[in-house]
Amino acid sequence: MAMIAGTIYGVALNDREQHARLATMFEEPPYKKPPQRPVLYIKPRNCLTGDGSRITLSPDLTQVEVAATLGLLLGRDARRVTSEAALGHVAGICLALDVAEPYDGYYRPPLRQRCRDGFLPLGALAVFDPLLLDCNIATFVNDAAVHNWSPRRLLRNAASLIADVSAFMTLAAGDLLLIGVPYDAPRAGAGDRITVRAKPLPELSAQLNMETGA
Numbered sequence: 001m002a003m004i005a006g007t008i009y010g011v012a013l014n015d016r017e018q019h020a021r022l023a024t025m026f027e028e029p030p031y032k033k034p035p036q037r038p039v040l041y042i043k044p045r046n047c048l049t050g051d052g053s054r055i056t057l058s059p060d061l062t063q064v065e066v067a068a069t070l071g072l073l074l075g076r077d078a079r080r081v082t083s084e085a086a087l088g089h090v091a092g093i094c095l096a097l098d099v100a101e102p103y104d105g106y107y108r109p110p111l112r113q114r115c116r117d118g119f120l121p122l123g124a125l126a127v128f129d130p131l132l133l134d135c136n137i138a139t140f141v142n143d144a145a146v147h148n149w150s151p152r153r154l155l156r157n158a159a160s161l162i163a164d165v166s167a168f169m170t171l172a173a174g175d176l177l178l179i180g181v182p183y184d185a186p187r188a189g190a191g192d193r194i195t196v197r198a199k200p201l202p203e204l205s206a207q208l209n210m211e212t213g214a
Helices: 016-021 083-089 130-134 158-166
Strands: 008-012 039-042 048-050 053-057 064-074 090-100 120-122 137-141 144-149 176-178 193-197 204-210
Touching (some): 048 053, 083 090, 083 158, 090 193
Parallel strands (some): 008 176, 048 120, 053 204
Antiparallel strands (some): 008 039, 064 090, 090 120, 137 144, 137 193
């Protein structure tokens, strides 16, 4: 299977319920209308870490948003593909924990909020099967169930998302696309252990720790 050798893209505002809740805000400045295309952000390499990792929080962060989602690994370039053909470009799939400093605005790129070190633990990659897109994704904090959602809640499903993104930019082989995060993702703080499960994908876990002085 191909490896993550390219860019890691996240997608904001792809939760149908969130989109409906923000409809009034989208009509006001500076937005003035709802987004017409997928709203992307990049998780740079400093964010990337694996299962069982320890995420260090700076003293200014008492809590972070821990949004469980799926990552799709592109196996071949996708450029102006149709939604019917889009999933044929996906080689792998994994659980992902898109960690972020909580924020409310979407007008400017959330660099500080989403791009801190270790803010993207990824589970082991599995061979892609479209049926996995119907899974239920459960999040546990210290072994207590705190959140459950499914990609069925997405405004753009995985196939439509790939097609719409590839209409204006190429998704290259080796890129990873996070399909979207739930608007009601739970929050956690230093000392908490986060576990994400979505059978039959390999489980993903991470430990949040507070930064200590040198």
